[in-house]
Amino acid sequence: MFTQQLLNALTLGSVYALFALGFTLVFGVLAVINLSHGAVFMVGSYAALTLVTRLHLPLGIALPAAMALSGCLGMAIDVLILKPLRARNAPHLIPMIATIGVAIMLSSAAQGIFGAEILRFPEGTIPAGEFTLGEVHVRALELSIVGISFGLMAVLFLAIRRTQLGRALRAIAESPRSASLLGINVEGLFHATSFVAAALGGVAGVLIGLNFNAITPLMGQPILHKGIAVIILGGMGDIRGALLAGLFLGFAEVMSKAYLSSQMGDAVAFGLLFLILLVRPSGLFGRVLERKA
Amino acid sequence: MLTISGLGKHFGGLAVLEDVSFEVPAGGIFGLIGPNGAGKTTVFNLVTGLLKPTTGTVSFEGRSLAGLQPHQITRLGIARTFQNIRIFKEMTLLQNVMVGLHGALGYGPLALLLNQGSFRRAEAEARERALELLSWVKLQDRASMLADNLSYGDQRKLEFARALATGPRLLLLDEPVAGMNPAEKDALMEEIRNIAGRGFGVFLIEHDMRFVMGLCERIAVLNFGRVIAEGSPEEVRNDPGVIEAYLGREDGGAP
Numbered sequence: 001m002f003t004q005q006l007l008n009a010l011t012l013g014s015v016y017a018l019f020a021l022g023f024t025l026v027f028g029v030l031a032v033i034n035l036s037h038g039a040v041f042m043v044g045s046y047a048a049l050t051l052v053t054r055l056h057l058p059l060g061i062a063l064p065a066a067m068a069l070s071g072c073l074g075m076a077i078d079v080l081i082l083k084p085l086r087a088r089n090a091p092h093l094i095p096m097i098a099t100i101g102v103a104i105m106l107s108s109a110a111q112g113i114f115g116a117e118i119l120r121f122p123e124g125t126i127p128a129g130e131f132t133l134g135e136v137h138v139r140a141l142e143l144s145i146v147g148i149s150f151g152l153m154a155v156l157f158l159a160i161r162r163t164q165l166g167r168a169l170r171a172i173a174e175s176p177r178s179a180s181l182l183g184i185n186v187e188g189l190f191h192a193t194s195f196v197a198a199a200l201g202g203v204a205g206v207l208i209g210l211n212f213n214a215i216t217p218l219m220g221q222p223i224l225h226k227g228i229a230v231i232i233l234g235g236m237g238d239i240r241g242a243l244l245a246g247l248f249l250g251f252a253e254v255m256s257k258a259y260l261s262s263q264m265g266d267a268v269a270f271g272l273l274f275l276i277l278l279v280r281p282s283g284l285f286g287r288v289l290e291r292k293a
Numbered sequence: 294m295l296t297i298s299g300l301g302k303h304f305g306g307l308a309v310l311e312d313v314s315f316e317v318p319a320g321g322i323f324g325l326i327g328p329n330g331a332g333k334t335t336v337f338n339l340v341t342g343l344l345k346p347t348t349g350t351v352s353f354e355g356r357s358l359a360g361l362q363p364h365q366i367t368r369l370g371i372a373r374t375f376q377n378i379r380i381f382k383e384m385t386l387l388q389n390v391m392v393g394l395h396g397a398l399g400y401g402p403l404a405l406l407l408n409q410g411s412f413r414r415a416e417a418e419a420r421e422r423a424l425e426l427l428s429w430v431k432l433q434d435r436a437s438m439l440a441d442n443l444s445y446g447d448q449r450k451l452e453f454a455r456a457l458a459t460g461p462r463l464l465l466l467d468e469p470v471a472g473m474n475p476a477e478k479d480a481l482m483e484e485i486r487n488i489a490g491r492g493f494g495v496f497l498i499e500h501d502m503r504f505v506m507g508l509c510e511r512i513a514v515l516n517f518g519r520v521i522a523e524g525s526p527e528e529v530r531n532d533p534g535v536i537e538a539y540l541g542r543e544d545g546g547a548p
Contacts, residue, residue: 163412164391164398164419171381171392178379181341183367183396183459 003136005258006251011142011211013250014149019204019223020230020242021153022074022197028173028237029193031092036077036099037201038224039106042217044070044202045209046110052125059125059210063148066206067199074198075191077102082194083187103220110217119215126210145207152200153243160239169193173237222266229273235283244284249273294319294494295340295371295463300349302335309335310518313349317463322485322495324509326502326529328538331515333498334376337465341373342366353463368396372461374452376468376498382441386432386451389440390423393458397422426454429491430484446477450484457488464488466497470504482508506530514538 019041026034048066051057057065081102085095129140160166171179172186180186208223209215230249234241249269256268277283295317302310310332317323325333338344340351342363351358358366372393381389398419427433430450435443440451449469456464469485470478478501485508489495499505505512506526514522514529516538522529529535 162416164395164416167384167388167392168395170384170388174381174383175379177343177363178375178381179392180363181343181367181373182393182455183364184392185362185364187362 001135001258003134005254007136007138007142008258009251009254010247011145011250012254013247014146014153015204015207015211015246016223016226016230016250017243017246018149018153018200018207020227020234020246021156021239022200022204023227024231024234024237024239024242025156025193025200026197027231028239029169030078030082030190031173032082032095032099033228034077034099034197035096035224036102036106037197037227038220039103040070040074040077040198040201040220041205041208041223042110042215042220043073043106044205045215045219046114046119047202048206048209049119049121049215053122059127063203063206067203070202070205071195071199074201075195077198078191078194083190086190103224107217107220114217116217120213121210126213141210145211148203148207152203156196156200157239165189229270233273233276233283235285238283238285241283241285294354295496296352297336297340298350298352300336300339300351301347302332302339302344303347308518310339313515313518313520315513315520315523317494317496318511319462320489320492320494321510322489322497322508324505324512325496325498325515326500326505326512327515329500332518333500333515334467336515337373337467337498340366340465341371367459367461370460370462371465372456372459372463373465374449374456374467374469376471378445378448378452380440380443380448380451380455382439384440385437386427386440386443387420387423387436389451390426390455390458391419393455394419394422396459423454423458426457427451429457429487430454446473446480449473449477449481453484453488457493461493463494463496466495468498468500470499470501478504 019037023034023037026032026037044066047069048059048062051062051065052059055062077099081098082095085098127140127144131138160169168179168184168189171182171184172189176186204223205219208219226249230245231237231242233248234243234245252269252272253265257265260268297316298314300310300313301308313332313336325336327333335344339346340358342358342361342365353366353369353371356369358369361369381392384392398415424433424436427436430453432443432447432450432454440448443451453464453466453469466485470481473481482504485495485497497505497509509526512522512524512526512529513520514532514535521538522532522535524532
C-alpha cells in the first residue's frame with residue numbers, strides 16, 4: 001500500500017516539478033511572476049486533445065506537438081505583452097497583472113471553444129499497459145509520465161549547468177544590462193526562455209490531463225497555486241529548489257490524502273509548506289535576490 | 294577609431310549633451326574628463342547603445358552605430374565597464390570571464406546532446422582563454438572562487454578581464470578608480486597601461502585629474518554637456534577655460 005502511494009506521489013510530484021521549473025525559470029531570467037503559466041498548462045492539454053480527436057494523431061506525435069504549440073504561445077505572450085512593458089520600464093507588478101489578464105483571456109477562450117464541461121481523451125489513446133511489481137500496481141502511463149518529466153528536467157539541468165547558454169542565463173538573472181554589454185542577445189534569450197518555460201508548462205498540462213483523464217478550461221488554476229507554492233518553497237528562481245519542492249508537494253498531497261483525509265489533501269500539503277517557510281522564509285535554496293538594472 | 298560627431302542627448306527638455314564631437318584615435322589611452330554631471334557617462338551610454346542619441350552620430354572604424362543593440366555593438370569590438378562594479382557575484386571568476394566569451398562560443402545548446410566532441414572542444418578552449426585573461430590581471434590563482442569574495446580593487450580587475458573576453462578593439466572604462474584607495478589606484482593604473490600595451494585601445498572617463506594626466510595620451514574635457522577643450526594632457530592642463538570650469542576659479546575655493 002505504501003509503495004503504491006509512493007509511486008502515485010512520484011508521478012504527481014514529477015509533473016508539479018516540471019510545471020514549476022518553467023515558472024521559476026521565467027522568474028529567474030525575466031524577473032516576472034508569469035501568472036499565465038497555469039493557462040498555458042491548460043492550453044497544452046487542450047492542444048494535445050484536439051490533435052488526438054480531430055487530426056487523429058497518435059499521442060507520441062500529439063505530445064511533442066502540443067509542447068511546441070505551448071512554447072509558441074509562451075513566446076507570443078513575451079513578444080506581444082511583456083516586451084512592450086519592458087521597453088517602457090514598467091514597474092515589476094505591472095507584467096504580473098498583465099499575465100493575469102492573459103490567463104483570464106485564455107481560459108475564457110477555451111471555455112468558448114470547447115465548452116465548460118470536462119473533456120476526456122478517447123478510449124485507446126492512453127497507453128493502457130500495466131503490470132504488477134511485487135505488491136505495486138504499475139501503469140505504463142505513470143511510468144511514461146515520470147520518465148518524460150525527469151528526462152526533460154535532466155536536459156534542462158545539463159543545459160543550464162554545463163553550457164554557455166546556462167552561463168548567459170545566469171548572467172542575465174544577475175544583470176541584463178551587463179549581460180547585453182558582454183555581447184549576449186538579452187531580448188532573444190528572454191523569448192527563448194519564455195518558449196522553453198511554456199513548453200514545459202504545456203507538457204505538464206498534457207501529462208496531468210492524461211493522468212486524471214479530465215480536461216477543463218479552469219484546470220490551470222489549482223496547478224498555478226501549487227506552482228507558486230513550489231517556487232516559493234524551493235527559493236524563487238532556483239531550479240534545484242523547484243524540482244525538490246515539486247516532488248515534496250506531490251508526496252505531501254498524496255500521502256495526506258491516503259493516510260489522513262481524502263478531502264484535506266491540499267490543506268495538509270499547503271499547511272506543511274507554510275510550516276517549512278516559517279523555519280526557512282527564503283525557501284530551501286533561497287537567498288536574497290538582489291537585482292540591478 | 295571611434296568618431297563622435299554632433300552628438301546631443303535631451304531628457305525631456307533638459308539637454309545633457311549638446312553638439313559633442315571628438316575622435317578617439319586607434320591605440321593608446323584617451324581620456325574624457327569633466328566635473329560630476331558634465332555628461333561623461335551619457336557619452337558612454339550613447340556609444341554602447343544603452344541610450345539613443347537625440348542628434349548626431351557615433352561611428353566605429355568607419356561604421357555607423359546608429360540603431361544597433363548593445364550586444365551588437367559589443368560584438369563589433371567595443372567593450373565597457375561601469376563606474377559601480379557589475380560583476381556577477383554569484384559566479385566564479387572563471388565563469389564571469391567565460392560569460393564574456395559568449396560571442397566567441399559558437400555552439401548552440403543542442404551541441405551538448407548531439408555533438409559532444411565539438412562541445413567539449415569549444416568549452417575547453419573557452420576555459421583556457423578565460424584563464425589566460427585572468428592571468429593578465431593576476432587573478433588566475435583564484436579562478437574557482439566566487440566573485441563576491443574579491444576585494445574591491447580585484448573586482449575591478451575581474452571586470453577588465455571579463456570585458457576583454459568579448460574580444461574588443463576598444464575598451465571603455467567608466468571611472469575605473471572611483472572609490473579605490475591610493476594603492477589600488479596605482480595597481481589599476483598599471484593594469485590599464487598593460488592592457489593598452491597589448492594593443493587594445495582604451496577610452497576612459499575620469500574626474501580624478503592626477504590619475505588622467507599620468508595615464509592618457511589625449512584628453513577631451515566636457516563641461517555642462519559641451520566639449521570645451523581637447524589635446525595633450527599638457528595643453529589641457531594649461532587651458533584657461535578648463536582651469537576655470539574644472540578646477541574652479543581661483544577665488545572659488547578648492548575643487
